[in-house]
Amino acid sequence: MAQDSGGPEPAADRRPLVRFEGIAKRYGALAAIDSLTLDIWQGEFFALLGPSGCGKTTLLRLLAGFESPSAGRILLDGEDIGAVPPHRRPVNMMFQNYALFPHLNVERNIAFGLRQDNAGGREIADRVAEMLALVQLRGYGKRRVGQLSGGQRQRVALARALIKRPRVLLLDEPMAALDKKLRGETQFELMELQRRLGTTFVIVTHDQEEAMIVADRIAVMNQGRLAQVAPPAEIYERPHSRWVADFLGEVTLIEARLGPGGTVVDSALGNLRVAADPALKPGAKVWLALRPEKLRIGSDRPAGEVNALAGTVYEIGYRGDMSLYKVRLADRSLMKVVLANTSLSGRAPFDVDDLVWLSWPAEAGVVLTQ
Amino acid sequence: MSAEPNRRSWGRRLVLLVPYLWLLLFFLVPFVIVLKISFSQTVLAQPPYVPVLDWSAGWQGLTDFVARLSAEGYRLLVSDPIYLLSYLKSLEVAAFSTAILLLIGYPIAYGIARCPRGLQPVLVMAVVLPFWTSFLIRVYAWINILQRDGLLNEVLLRLHLIDQPLAWLASDTAIYIGMVYSYLPFMVLPLYATLERLDVSLLEAAADLGCPRWKSFWLVTLPLSLPGVAAGSLLCFIPIVGEFVIPDLLGGSRSLMIGQTLWLEFFNNRDWPVASAIAVTLLALLLLPMLLYERMQQRQLEGRR
Numbered sequence: 001m002a003q004d005s006g007g008p009e010p011a012a013d014r015r016p017l018v019r020f021e022g023i024a025k026r027y028g029a030l031a032a033i034d035s036l037t038l039d040i041w042q043g044e045f046f047a048l049l050g051p052s053g054c055g056k057t058t059l060l061r062l063l064a065g066f067e068s069p070s071a072g073r074i075l076l077d078g079e080d081i082g083a084v085p086p087h088r089r090p091v092n093m094m095f096q097n098y099a100l101f102p103h104l105n106v107e108r109n110i111a112f113g114l115r116q117d118n119a120g121g122r123e124i125a126d127r128v129a130e131m132l133a134l135v136q137l138r139g140y141g142k143r144r145v146g147q148l149s150g151g152q153r154q155r156v157a158l159a160r161a162l163i164k165r166p167r168v169l170l171l172d173e174p175m176a177a178l179d180k181k182l183r184g185e186t187q188f189e190l191m192e193l194q195r196r197l198g199t200t201f202v203i204v205t206h207d208q209e210e211a212m213i214v215a216d217r218i219a220v221m222n223q224g225r226l227a228q229v230a231p232p233a234e235i236y237e238r239p240h241s242r243w244v245a246d247f248l249g250e251v252t253l254i255e256a257r258l259g260p261g262g263t264v265v266d267s268a269l270g271n272l273r274v275a276a277d278p279a280l281k282p283g284a285k286v287w288l289a290l291r292p293e294k295l296r297i298g299s300d301r302p303a304g305e306v307n308a309l310a311g312t313v314y315e316i317g318y319r320g321d322m323s324l325y326k327v328r329l330a331d332r333s334l335m336k337v338v339l340a341n342t343s344l345s346g347r348a349p350f351d352v353d354d355l356v357w358l359s360w361p362a363e364a365g366v367v368l369t370q
Numbered sequence: 371m372s373a374e375p376n377r378r379s380w381g382r383r384l385v386l387l388v389p390y391l392w393l394l395l396f397f398l399v400p401f402v403i404v405l406k407i408s409f410s411q412t413v414l415a416q417p418p419y420v421p422v423l424d425w426s427a428g429w430q431g432l433t434d435f436v437a438r439l440s441a442e443g444y445r446l447l448v449s450d451p452i453y454l455l456s457y458l459k460s461l462e463v464a465a466f467s468t469a470i471l472l473l474i475g476y477p478i479a480y481g482i483a484r485c486p487r488g489l490q491p492v493l494v495m496a497v498v499l500p501f502w503t504s505f506l507i508r509v510y511a512w513i514n515i516l517q518r519d520g521l522l523n524e525v526l527l528r529l530h531l532i533d534q535p536l537a538w539l540a541s542d543t544a545i546y547i548g549m550v551y552s553y554l555p556f557m558v559l560p561l562y563a564t565l566e567r568l569d570v571s572l573l574e575a576a577a578d579l580g581c582p583r584w585k586s587f588w589l590v591t592l593p594l595s596l597p598g599v600a601a602g603s604l605l606c607f608i609p610i611v612g613e614f615v616i617p618d619l620l621g622g623s624r625s626l627m628i629g630q631t632l633w634l635e636f637f638n639n640r641d642w643p644v645a646s647a648i649a650v651t652l653l654a655l656l657l658l659p660m661l662l663y664e665r666m667q668q669r670q671l672e673g674r675r
Binding site (some may be wrong): 064065066085086087088091092093095097099100101102105112113116117160161165332 | 580
């Protein structure tokens with residue numbers, strides 16, 4: 001339970017690129033963000049993930065300068081940027097609806113930022129060409145933005161936000177308007193781009209899958225607070241709380257009490273073996289979190305597995321590549337299991353109401369205290 | 371199977387017919403009548419022009435009618451400079467009024483569009499409120515305000531800005547005051563409509579890319595509100611050119627706007643053909659800005675696609 005935020009965090013003497021320090025943002029009595037402290041490091045692809053209204057967009061807008069914090073400081077490269085207006089901050093934002101200027105063509109949209117810096121005509125032309133090549137829109141410079149497809153608009157917005165070589169690129173739900181297939185491709189292109197440029201990307205998304213694919217580290221937010229900050233795999237496999245476990249992917253939570261020795265939990269389903277965690281006190285109220293893909297399902301009682309429970313198949317959700325089974329256990333609770341559909345027959349190995357056995361090793365579950 | 375779409379297309383045709391029928395009855399037919407009169411000659415009779423189309427004489431009547439048409443009215447229009455001066459006066463007043471309206475109307479519309487959402491309908495209501503009183507009464511009220519012992523002179527005297535009451539009435543200033551006052555809603559409403567639709571995130575994007583607020587007004591807000599500027603300007607310019615009541619009640623008699631000249635020809639001189647020729651020429655003159663407006667709207671629609 002005592003994991004720190006982990007990941008590519010460098011030595012302690014190095015300064016974070018962005019530091020939110022005790023940040024709060026209140027609208028009247030409502031706190032959108034509540035005493036939040038967070039570091040973002042140079043070169044990271046950082047994701048702010050959470051349900052709508054969790055404060056992730058507010059945090060991004062605070063960094064861009066469109067909102068000012070009710071309390072706390074925002075440091076960029078160690079300097080407090082609280083008093084710096086948005087047009088002087090060395091960060092650029094890609095807006096959710098792209099916010100392209102409809103009266104300007106692609107070229108002029110992309111060049112907009114450089115023009116504000118009074119860059120020379122030659123330089124502007126070169127950098128715009130470079131950006132058009134970067135986002136694979138060569139030859140589209142003279143088009144009106146109204147003539148572009150959704151995917152092309154997204155690229156123009158990206159190029160426009162990158163042309164000033166910002167210290168941090170802020171992306172507000174950059175793929176929300178794309179269809180699922182295009183979104184998948186764009187996610188990988190964005191990662192590739194970030195790796196090539198080395199720019200720090202901070203993305204806001206409500207799509208957990210997207211956050212896990214693109215980000216080096218994820219901050220999961222809930223009700224204006226950080227629920228957990230860690231690399232994707234750690235957040236998924238070692239969630240800090242029931243809320244995080246439940247928010248990311250599928251999980252079955254079993255309420256239990258930690259037995260003596262810390263290797264057994266006592267639940268309504270009987271004693272279940274878990275991996276020992278020295279940080280936990282025996283007798284504590286805990287929850288055992290089980291990811292559906294960590295469980296095994298079979299028609300016979302498995303030999304050798306530490307934990308095994310009998311139940312009947314209640315519901316099957318077919319997803320193509322895999323099926324999600326909900327199995328009703330002795331105490332009437334449901335446990336989720338995922339089974340890859342490896343056979344071509346399309347016939348499910350189990351049917352509703354079949355008697356099945358679920359089993360898992362002690363280290364497959366995570367014991368949560370909150 | 372084919373009955374259903376057929377019936378629907380009949381219904382659609384009927385719906386399309388309504389505006390055409392309206393235009394035919396209330397625009398084209400009156401226009402043709404005016405056009406016909408403009409090619410007549412004035413006489414002391416009832417009606418005060420010839421030829422009159424004699425429907426009972428059949429084909430013969432029609433050819434007689436056509437043979438007696440004349441362009442005398444138009445010839446007069448070109449030969450006497452009073453008409454040209456009237457047209458120029460009208461264009462001048464319309465152009466300057468529109469410019470003043472734009473300078474006053476834009477900040478008002480911008481201010482309303484920037485107000486809290488809940489307050490906006492109230493402010494728009496306030497702009498439209500004068501329409502609840504008759505136009506004529508409002509212009510008469512201005513006579514009251516502008517006359518020698520009127521409200522305006524009184525206030526200026528009390529503030530010691532002047533020591534003699536000024537003659538406001540019967541001047542171009544009074545005409546401009548009346549025009550700007552009367553047409554302000556026509557300028558503010560289309561401007562407000564475009565400014566209100568302006569996506570705030572565009573201004574944020576401009577700021578994000580290094581553009582200070584005052585500059586983003588010139589680079590983003592103003593260019594994107596140009597359709598509203600054009601709509602408001604034409605909506606004011608076109609009727610002001612032909613305006614009669616305001617110059618007649620507030621203006622002087624030194625130079626007449628074309629609406630006044632038309633009125634004089636019609637009622638004082640009983641010269642219907644010349645009056646009609648003035649009207650037809652005015653329409654032809656205003657067709658240009660109207661077509662411009664039309665084309666702009668069209669381009670606006672295409673641009674949005």
